[in-house]
Amino acid sequence: MKEERKSTIYSPINQETHMKKILMMLALIAGTVAAYAQQSSGDYYEGLSRKIGFSRMIPPHGLEITYDKTVHIIFPSPVRYVDLGSPNLIAGKADGAENVIRVKATTEGFPGETNFSVICEDGSFFSFNAKYAREPEMLNIEMKDFLENEDTSDFSHTRMNIYFRELGNESPLLVKLIMQSIYKNNDRKVRHLGSKRFGIQFLIKGIYTYNGMLYVHTQTKNSSNVPFDTDFIKFKITDKKVPKRTAIQETVLDAVRSYNEVIEIAGKSTVRTVYALPKFTIPDDKLLVVELYEKNGGRHQTIRVENADIVNAEVIDELKIK
Numbered sequence: 001m002k003e004e005r006k007s008t009i010y011s012p013i014n015q016e017t018h019m020k021k022i023l024m025m026l027a028l029i030a031g032t033v034a035a036y037a038q039q040s041s042g043d044y045y046e047g048l049s050r051k052i053g054f055s056r057m058i059p060p061h062g063l064e065i066t067y068d069k070t071v072h073i074i075f076p077s078p079v080r081y082v083d084l085g086s087p088n089l090i091a092g093k094a095d096g097a098e099n100v101i102r103v104k105a106t107t108e109g110f111p112g113e114t115n116f117s118v119i120c121e122d123g124s125f126f127s128f129n130a131k132y133a134r135e136p137e138m139l140n141i142e143m144k145d146f147l148e149n150e151d152t153s154d155f156s157h158t159r160m161n162i163y164f165r166e167l168g169n170e171s172p173l174l175v176k177l178i179m180q181s182i183y184k185n186n187d188r189k190v191r192h193l194g195s196k197r198f199g200i201q202f203l204i205k206g207i208y209t210y211n212g213m214l215y216v217h218t219q220t221k222n223s224s225n226v227p228f229d230t231d232f233i234k235f236k237i238t239d240k241k242v243p244k245r246t247a248i249q250e251t252v253l254d255a256v257r258s259y260n261e262v263i264e265i266a267g268k269s270t271v272r273t274v275y276a277l278p279k280f281t282i283p284d285d286k287l288l289v290v291e292l293y294e295k296n297g298g299r300h301q302t303i304r305v306e307n308a309d310i311v312n313a314e315v316i317d318e319l320k321i322k
Contacts, residue, residue: 059127060115060128061126061127061128061129063103063128063131063141064130064137064138065132065136066105066133066135066136067109067132070102070103071103071138071140072100072101072102072103072139072141073100073101073141073142073143074099074100074141074142075100075118075126076122077099077122077145078120079093079099079101079120080164082116082117085115085116086110086114087107088105088110088132089104089105089106090105090106091104091116103116109134110132113130114129114130115127116130121172121257122176123163123164123171123173123176124162125162126143166256167257168279170211172257176259178210178215178316179215179257179259180259182208183259183260183274187205189206189208189217189314190205190206190207190309193303193309195292195302195303197300197301198299199223199226200220200223200294200301201219201220201221201223202219202220202303203218203303204216204303205217205219206314207310207313208314209313209314213276213277213278213279214277214310214313215275215277216235216274216275216277217272218233218273218274219270219271220271220272220273220292221270222265222266222267222270224267224268225267226267227264229263229264229295230263230264230265230292230293230294230295231293232293233275234290234293235252235255235275235289235290236250236253237251237288238286238287239286250289253278253288254278256276256278258275259274260273260274283307286307287305287306287307288305289304289305290305291303
């Protein structure tokens with residue numbers, strides 16, 4: 001028997017499919033060659049990164065430091081974080097001050113430059129390039145508040161975009177702006193919440209809300225001649241009525257921020273403060289109690305805030321914040 005030969009018939013359709021496969025293989029080879037060329041180019045991340053523009057950069061401040069003298073830097077709010085770029089630097093908070101850090105050189109005459117960064121409680125970020133100088137030009141430096149230099153009409157363009165856990169999703173800058181605006185306007189929105197004892201009048205002038213957070217505007221007037229030294233202020237949720245022989249159940253709320261909190265209220269003087277509280281709810285059988293305690297004294301003040309006062313808190317219009 002003769003061996004049958006199998007023949008392949010190339011139709012126009014098969015030829016077109018075959019050409020597509022060849023073109024796809026050529027494209028794959030070209031892509032591989034291009035990727036290899038990028039990998040061998042020496043660029044960051046194998047040539048796949050995009051250069052950061054200068055518009056994204058926070059310009060650092062130049063700073064001279066030395067071994068025999070200390071440089072003190074005063075910041076607009078308490079310092080939360082300090083990172084040093086080199087063991088040639090040492091830094092720490094000044095004793096008794098939350099917004100002042102001291103910086104020195106650990107090595108006399110170290111070469112080149114190093115850097116360090118500081119984050120403050122209001123969300124501001126400061127960057128410094130430091131170099132050694134035998135006699136620094138400036139030993140005491142005051143950093144200005146970002147609010148004095150930035151256009152805050154549009155919060156999305158501010159450089160203060162650092163967030164803290166206790167504020168949730170709220171911008172520290174916006175919280176500060178709200179408290180500052182409440183303090184500046186000085187409106188009397190609430191007229192029935194207050195306490196007056198021993199020559200001290202403690203008032204709640206307004207309760208405001210924005211994005212779930214609560215802002216309480218207080219006023220303390222000292223009509224006596226004896227200064228009132230504040231020990232602490234406490235916000236707590238407690239039961240309205242407590243049956244006899246029943247333990248009191250209370251939940252303490254820590255103020256996450258305060259504006260113009262003054263420890264000593266001089267005689268014949270008045271002090272106003274704005275406190276920011278985290279989001280919370282009050283059941284109908286409970287109320288918010290605000291207590292102001294005097295240090296080494298007994299002129300304590302207490303204000304009971306009903307749930308209706310919290311529910312009726314004035315909503316803050318972001319567009320009207322100055």
